[in-house]
Amino acid sequence: MMAASLALSIGLSPQTAEAAVDVDASASILVDAESGKILHADNIDDQLPIASMTKMMSEYLILEALSEGTISENDEVAISDHVRALSLQTALSNVPLRQDYTYTVKELYESVAIYSANASTIAIAEHLAGSEADFVQMMNDKAAELGLESYNFVNSSGLNNSDLAGNHPEGTDENAENELSAKSVAQLAYHLLKDYPEVLDTASIPEMEFQAGEDETIEMRNWNWMIPGVDPAHEYEGADGLKTGFTSAAGNSFTGTATRENMRLISVVMGADTRDDRFDETAKLFDFGFDNFHEAELLPEGYKPEGEDVVPVTGGKEKEVAISTSAALTAVVRNDEDELYTPEVHLSEDLLEDGELVAPLEEGQQVGEVSLVYGGEEEEQYLYDSQSTSASLVADQEVEQASWFTMSMRGIGSFFSGIWTSVSDTVTGWF
Structure with missing residues (x-):
């Protein structure tokens, strides 16, 4: 999941993270079993x-x-x-x-x-x-x-x-x-x-x-x-x-x-x-x-990224599609730090062409993910680099592939629209 990264702020209020527990051992680690998030690490x-x-x-x-x-x-x-x-x-x-x-x-x-x-x-x-x-x-x-x-x-x-x-x-x-x-x-x-x-x-x-x-x-x-x-x-x-x-x-x-x-x-x-x-x-x-x-619901099921809940589509009967999360995004977070997470949208690179999703798209098809970037003082760590706090983004409607005739008419429309814009700019330049 890459490309078209769009940051959406929930609001940040910096807090001081509590010191990890002092464990008398050669090495110790504490992990959330669901996400692999590391809560304490020593050697x-x-x-x-x-x-x-x-x-x-x-x-x-x-x-x-x-x-x-x-x-x-x-x-x-x-x-x-x-x-x-x-x-x-x-x-x-x-x-x-x-x-x-x-x-x-x-x-x-x-x-x-x-x-x-x-x-x-x-x-x-x-x-x-x-x-x-x-x-x-x-x-x-x-x-x-x-x-x-x-x-x-x-x-x-x-x-x-x-x-x-x-x-x-x-x-x-x-x-x-x-x-x-x-x-x-x-x-x-x-x-x-x-x-x-x-x-x-x-x-x-x-x-x-x-x-x-x-x-x-x-x-x-x-x-x-x-x-x-x-x-x-x-x-x-x-x-x-x-x-x-x-x-x-x-x-x-x-x-x-x-x-x-x-x-x-x-x-x-x-x-x-x-x-x-x-x-x-x-x-x-x-x-x-x-x-x-504690385990917190940071984004609800059906969450629509504010200002980015509609994504342009190329090659489809419709020119755009609404997106939302397929499930609630829950995560284990420090107490009183629920507000320290910024959602960031990533559309699936293999579905993109020039920054637009490529039709056809099925209703409920995953088209990307929304991850949560932690804004606290300490960097979050996981057992694996590939792990993160994220949820799938899916298409809310089906977008069928446009026919050859529709694409041709759009091309003709774009052509004449371009000519009109050029003439308009030229005439405007005379005055």
């Missing part, structure tokens, strides 16, 4: 270890495979020798897995999403891709496809490769660890929630039993202490996800999400000192977001 571009927050990418690929039918929830998953041995390491987050018992994709996925089970993650990775190494390639390919800016996936679980007892994925360094920037972690969480919101159905379960064997059950308590029913000291209203992480290199990290009054936020805290701290610092971020921002 978000440095690539850092992410530990088990890695599993968000594994979950994305698993949910994608389920939705596409590549695998099924009821698939039985074979347990390799490596996975069996790793599952018995109680110092790591695991449920014990047997080779003489049957586990489904659904059961193992639940242990991944609720209990961050490392061996279960690898088992599904091997089932889906054939090997963990091939799954890791899928992870990096998907990161590129989603536009993550800074990433390096080396295994599916988030453990240090050194914890895998020599069974780390082929082609990766034995001491490597998954690394992303805080911004890229937020981008991953943003896509996971957008594309597969059902991830929260499992991530929000406070506890569940895992059937490890015929007579063996394991109580899985969610590592996310902010969701209701896990830890009253850290429970947060509206929290329902998403993924914790810890290694000695990563420290205590957490990607959280919470919703209140139809506004969902995504937070990332990396490198907090303790398990409690990662939730306490996340609560600070959520409080900052919910206390200082």
